[in-house]
Amino acid sequence: MGFFDEIGKVAIGSRLRMLTDKVTEDAAQIYKLYHIDMQPKWFPVFYALTRQREKTITELAKAIGHSHPSVSKIISEMLKKGYVKENKDKTDGRRNVISLSKKGMKISAALEDQLIDVNAAIEEISAQAQHKLWEAIGEWEFLLEQKSLLRRVTEKKKERDGANVEIIDYKSEHQEVFRSLNVEWISKYFTMEESDYKALDDPQGYILDNGGFILVALYGGEALGVCALIKMNDGEYDFELAKMAVSPKAQGKNVGFLLAKAIIEKAKSLGAAKIYLESNTILKPAINLYHKLGFQKVPGKPTPYARCNIQMELNLN
């Protein structure tokens, strides 16, 4: 147990499994004690059948919370022992209606005594324990039903990553990063074009001096993401969101989202009403991100970029 104390509650799964094993391991012995020739795994099926005379395989599976092949196997074993009988449904040839045989019902009577004693034993343990396992399980089932562990972990990750990400204004020292991060992804998926070089080689002249902005994302102090807001001369849009790039090192750390969120805030604070962007549908994570931020697809506009096959806009009002 020392191991699990040290490792923390991450081990809750392993620990649950071990307790389950411990609670379960005696089951076979207990049946022997009552001279009941039955396998522990048959019990749920058995019990369900005592409650309701007849049930099909699928009904049984649903009732006891197993998959149907599991029930199918159990039934074929119980059939061999003669505890149940099967009966093809006359009106629906697919259904295999299972019921307890005479022999099965006799066993089921013997089981009742056992149930009483096992229940009493478990109640005894419960009474000796300060913390209520039964109720705790119920609560956990409910809480996990509401929000899965995966979702909870995802949220925690976002929170933690967010705290590590700092979004700052572009300074001339970032020019190298701004260029290299963009070259990296563009040349990975497409090829660099004329307009790329213009913006990347001279962000000061091409973007900032024209009334645009650039933000830089620091992760643990290192610049791992960049994003630009380019002033547009078109009457419809105020800015184009462009040259967004996140280092593979920071992938999955929510950097893109935080960066985009920040740049949208920036645009808002500058009184912008509509933002435009161009992208390509093979960049699925990017498209998803834009979608999540509220961008909507718009019909084709003229563009200098060959790689553009989708255009989107975000209305800020």
Added chain:
Amino acid sequence: MGFFDEIGKVAIGSRLRMLTDKVTEDAAQIYKLYHIDMQPKWFPVFYALTRQREKTITELAKAIGHSHPSVSKIISEMLKKGYVKENKDKTDGRRNVISLSKKGMKISAALEDQLIDVNAAIEEISAQAQHKLWEAIGEWEFLLEQKSLLRRVTEKKKERDGANVEIIDYKSEHQEVFRSLNVEWISKYFTMEESDYKALDDPQGYILDNGGFILVALYGGEALGVCALIKMNDGEYDFELAKMAVSPKAQGKNVGFLLAKAIIEKAKSLGAAKIYLESNTILKPAINLYHKLGFQKVPGKPTPYARCNIQMELNLN
């Protein structure tokens, strides 16, 4: 869940298993979220190795509470991925010393972030729950360690069976039962002898009128066990415990023990100091019972019974 509410806490095992499944099912996804190429089942091994540079298969198994073949399999999988390396111990050729490879250590660093988030997520669930699962598991582990479920159930069964058993004095109406129960086991394991017929055909004249006693055990009102105390003329012993018989129908219901206990009390109340009995070692449950009651083996005495190969006495002072 309805099923389990209805069936009662007997289902604690199934319920634990389901919760375990639920907690565990997301594990693989969570690793993916962190871009860690690892199987959930490797985690305990991984973790144990980050804690202590080197460990043998068996040490790992002990540390994480698995069987050694399980660890053996996991290691061979991790080996294939290049996360660990093995090293035959120079001084002990049997030992296979495992340690993390460079690649393994890199993964282990990535794991740390994940651990933080998973722990946070689980703490969040814990905080939302009123009942403390973690502590409850700890208590159950302790309580089951102290006394296994099997032993607890056995005790409950004895209690319940005991309450159903009533020990009464022999009356003439019991002669038939007294005879038939004894004939049943004697002729099953041995053959009836002259002395048997004397006692069984005329318990009144042969046992009671000579200062002996007979007790009858009723189970649910039915006479299913008998036991006699025969007055002895020998200077050493006061009574012989004999003609104890329990119906197979009442087997495992503690009837024998209660009957013997009662007959010993009877002897005590009559001022007896020493009880004697004869038996045969092939009757193992009977010998165990006598032993449990405090009877000790004594060297051979003259006996009319061919089937006797062990003699025992109980000192009542």
Added chain:
DNA sequence: TAAATTTGCGTAACTGGTTACGTAATTAAT
């Protein structure tokens, strides 16, 4: 009424663990 979809369920293959067993290396006992 024919075609497409859904449902019931059996079989097969997989999974993450176990116990059983065999073998080689080491240690203890005579």
Added chain:
DNA sequence: ATTAATTACGTAACCAGTTACGCAAATTTA
């Protein structure tokens, strides 16, 4: 110095569940 017992650990077979798949019957849709 043997012999016997113990230990480390790999392989095989099993176990109680699962998912994947396919077939046939029933139901829905066109």
